[in-house]
Amino acid sequence: MESTGSTAAATVAELVLARWGDHRTGLRFAEGRLSHHQVTAGAAARAALLADLLPRHGEPHIGVLLDNTPEYPLWLSAAALAGAAVAGINPTRRGAELARDILHTDCAVLVTERAHLPLLDGLQLPSVRILVTDTDAYAELLAPYAGAKPEIARSVTPRSRMLLYFTSGSTGAPKAAICSQGRLAAAGGSLVGHFGIRPADTHYVCMPMFHGNAVIADWAPALAAGAGVALRRRFSASHFLDDVREFRATYFTYVGRAVQYVLATEARPDDRENPLRVGFGTEAGAVDAARFEERFGVRLVEGYGSSEGGAAIQRSPDAPPNAIGRSAPGDDLAVVDPQTLDECETALFAADGRLLNGATAIGELVNRGRSPFEGYWRNEEAEAERLRGGWYWTGDLFYRDADGYLYFAGRTDDRLRVDSENLAAAVIENILARYEGAAAVAVYAVPDPVAGDQVMAALAPPPGIPFDPLDFAEFLLSQPDLGTKMAPSFVRVVERMPVTATNKVARAALRGEGFRCEDPVWWRPPGSSSYRRLARPGLTELLAQYRAQGRRDLLDP
Structure with missing residues (x-):
């Protein structure tokens, strides 16, 4: 059996450096490909540029306002080497909200592309240096650093900030969750072991890289295993299968309704003729996961992880169809009533699988043990709310059966109260998903x-x-x-x-x-x-x- 090639590393910077001298294909994209060595060289050049651009006494933060172009993983790798943090900037934000995201995360440098320049028109971004990657000026700026050798900045430790990724909520401005180099490296290594990722694999990154899913669950394990990465500028259901075949992709991640959109494309007789081995994500639902496997011959693994990293559940092979899985050994996850703080009742099911006691079995999932949550950037109020009473509150609804399996029931703000009965949107959605x-x-x-x-x-x-x-x-x-x-x-x-x-x-x-x-x-x-x-x-x-x-x-x- 082929070795996974996973590199045990305490930081992302070490993983980046480990690819120096590796001339296998490391990055595929529409316009061509780069070897692992070329990616590391490109990261080294950008890290050297960063050393000159970042203020000496300011926060070492850069904003990245890009589609999934090769520049995105290059700047992630550069930031790791330089000991800087990347704030993923959402291109669907506009005006004052967009400016707020950039300024809130103290970005001294903003990396973007010409397609997104209109978003910046009229914004007041004092002291923010803007680099436009697809311009001659950018190429000229980077040219003097082209021969830089990859070096890890002396300031880099496992606790160094690596990501500031925004998590959306039902109210208020998005919060920038912190992810350190140590946590990101550990997450990548864990997924390598869980899925048996090998150097010969190719990870198809079609989810937006400003979001934690694409970086933590797709890019990081590829980096840890020495696997290749293939980029799609923006997710496209109609191009999904063609991309997978062209890039020889074996692994991909998904979020939300991406799987439904792929399933809605016209079926082909040869749909199952593809190199994919596994898809990993959230919110596909048991019905659509079964349809996907039947049509494409690819197993979807539904996991659960709060965006901030405070609680995680990975599906086990023996889990019931609608369950996510059990909490990992050593974790102390509980489903509790937010008002009384008592654990909710064990879920009871009818013979047909219907949840009988949703009003008393559904509650919020909390982590009562040690949490890897590393906080929010400059948002103590939100951080305190997330950690109230010494527990990590996920903001997600779950219920638990007698065997300890956990079932996702939606967000806390997706709860409905109909005729004095509490219902969860996700439970109803799972039923309606059967409708052809x-x-x-x-x-x-x-x-x-x-x-x-x-x-x-x-x-x-x-x-x-x-x-x-x-x-x-x-x-x-x-x-x-x-x-x-x-x-x-x-x-x-x-x-x-x-x-x-x-x-x-x-x-x-x-x-x-x-x-x-x-x-x-x-x-x-x-x-x-x-x-x-x-x-x-x-x-x-x-x-x-x-x-x-x-x-x-x-x-x-």
């Missing part, structure tokens, strides 16, 4: 006219297949594990599911628009089992009910 007339589904709460919430679903039909409300209603009636309060009162039919830049469903936007949106909405009035189109007369009648109960203002975001 849906390529993607998202479930969220809208206010009830009297009290609590009603269930609303956004549904994206497969291309060329119109939504059939009668067929959907019959599907709901045939699902034995769909509780009486779980059936959506509203169904919004979208051409494409709205997602964030990291391919997670844009739930805040969906909740904010509710049933008052431009897309077609189908309504199941109380006491009815069938859906009717929510036209203007029905909408007027519905709004009048909210107004009469004094809850009309709850519909406004």
